[in-house]
Amino acid sequence: MTSLFLLESMEGGVFFRSLAFCLSKFAVFVVDRKAFITKADSKIWLTFVLAVFAGVLHWCHITTLFENDRHFSHLSTLEREMAFRTEMGLYYSYFKIIIEAPSFWSGVCAIMNDKLTEYPLVINTLQRFNLYPEVVLASWYRIYTTVMDFLGVPTKTCWTVNRGKGLSPVESCEGLGDPASFYVAVIFLLNGFMMSLFFIYGTYLSGSRLGGLVTVLCFFFNHGECTRVMWTPPLRESFSYPFLVMQMLLLTYILRIPSINTGSLIALCVSNIFFMLPWQFAQFVLLTQIASLFAVCIMGYIDSSKLQKILSAHMVSLLVCFILMFGNSMLLTSYYAASLVVISGILEWSPKVLRRRKREVCVWVIEGCAWLFGTVALKYLTSLVFGIADDAHIGNILKSKFIGYKDFDTLMYTCAAEFDFMEKETPVRYTKTLLLPVVLVVFGVIIKRAIKYILWSLSHTGRYEKEERFNHGELVFHALQLLAYSVLAILIMRLKLFLTPHLCIMASLVCSKQLFGWLFYKIQPKTLVFAILALMTIEGSANLRTQWNIMGEFSNLPQEELLEWIKVNTRQDAVFAGAMPTMASVKLSTLRPIVNHPHYEDAGLRARTKVVYSMYSRKPASQVKRDLIKLGVNYYILEESLCVSRKKPGCSMPEIWDVEDPANRGKIPLSPNLIGNYFQNLMPFFLSPSIRSCLDFFISIKEKLNLSQLCYGCSQLCGYNCCSIIRLSS
Known part of the structure; x- marks a missing residue:
């Protein structure tokens, strides 16, 4: 009943007010140039204009690629549905059920008591399939068509398409009144907004609008490695990943400020929810995130009290998702949930148990091992207690990568190209666009600075050094997160959609005075950055032309x-x-x-x-x-x-x-x-x-x-x- 009440509140406006609250807090951070756009520039409006321009550019790009590949605007309704292959069609079917139902709530009740998907079972698909994007989009579609019908404004234009080759003509409709067109249009708008976030993210992290420019151009130059939204719009990552970008931006802000305010924690919690609700894999990404944060904490780059507050936001968001997904057991028995509990316990008990330890490196090793073994043990214990085996295939896939384990379910995954190891050509493509060389330089400088401060801290306890290390905590976090994404992408090729965009974010740090201030005394930052971008453009423009030259028309x-x-x-x-x-x-x-x-x-x-x-x-x-x-x-x-x-x-x-x-x-x-x-x-x-x-x-x-x-x-x-x-x- 609690979940149904929360779902009902969404239709009534609570969902939209929550999103508006998150965005308003985000806007407050941006407007506060002392806290957010540190040393970027006093012309905040220009940063936002450029961010909007980047978002519109990306929206146009992916929309054009999708239309060129499918000729989607001229397909019949059946052809558009067939174009949503595999799980894309499954997700879209629930959107279709809700919009074709007599009322919104009868449609929601139908997918909560679904008799078609796993006959003869009756299942709650909201619990099983991360379908809140379809619920929200269906409500928007029904509102849009109702308002337009009331105003007498046509929402679509239909015509007959002659397909030739002895095939019967079909009716094709274009406009937001067509369900499939509305569905993909919202997805592309969301991913256009994502590019605006990337520009702001790169600007904030590097302290320069040039950093935002580097991030956006690197994304475009490596577009085929960064996303597949233009080919497969309904996949869960298309709805979820933009909110990870927002979440990472908010987290970077939190790591930089000396003390956390309630508004920033609420915004972080809401962005976590919007990231987790649409995608079952989100919990594994957040696992790598809190692991990176824990490593940054035990090395002394952020205070343990700050990490505890961040973990509290994660726990609240996990609990909210658990309720909204009607008690989805995979959330509470996940490695992510276990890790949250274990890290909280370590932060609470480590100062008491290990207070007499003088060798700091030894303490780090003990805490790291306690986290690793504690997380694995707690995860398997909770799975055993609740009798959950839904995510057992994840462990088997990892076993197959390291020891060649094989069974039917594992082979069904690993025989697919996207679950294979990363292609050898991928690092080559990164290198040709200079993305990898630039990031390696940035990563090397961060690691050098980190090691320097760590070695200093082992022999000194001066206040100046401690404060100096805290100022670079967010950079160390991004470096560790890069390592985590690299491991994921190498093991499972599909997961390079996390690695490549993060490489683009890291590339923005080539404009950072924190890292390269000594170099900028000798060379103008603009000269260096534009020289790098000019070299990137050689291969990057070729990659874009390759995408633009893809022409096709769906037919099956x-x-x-x-x-x-x-x-x-x-x-x-x-x-x-x-x-x-x-x-x-x-x-x-x-x-x-x-x-x-x-x-x-x-x-x-x-x-x-x-x-x-x-x-x-x-x-x-x-x-x-x-x-x-x-x-x-x-x-x-x-x-x-x-x-x-x-x-x-x-x-x-x-x-x-x-x-x-x-x-x-x-x-x-x-x-x-x-x-x-x-x-x-x-x-x-x-x-x-x-x-x-x-x-x-x-x-x-x-x-x-x-x-x-x-x-x-x-x-x-x-x-x-x-x-x-x-x-x-x-």
């Missing part, structure tokens, strides 16, 4: 035929199973119940997916059929690509199943049997005409081909993924 006729067939030929309550990306599209566009989906962060869902993917194993067909019928599946969408797709060695579905099911290793995979022989226990129910003719050809000559050749040859002749729907009868 086989999937369109599939979805249209499902709408016409199956009951509304027919239950489907199949590959995770396809299931998201089936749920979104046909509103049919599905038993599995791409949101893989739940132990029960991972077990269901394993049953569904047994269609591509070497198990007996009778066993697979029996397991699918237990799930209530009526139709199975079989995709040829999963039979033989092999992104890298050991990553085809039969090879993955050989790890999970060694008892059946060496047997013929089940799925080629189905495609080649129309296996007698499972009847293919639908094939598009082009695919059917392809299969008929192979059936007529199957004596000359083995089953794996049969499956592979179908893909080669048809030119796209062979897809059939298999009807299961009890």
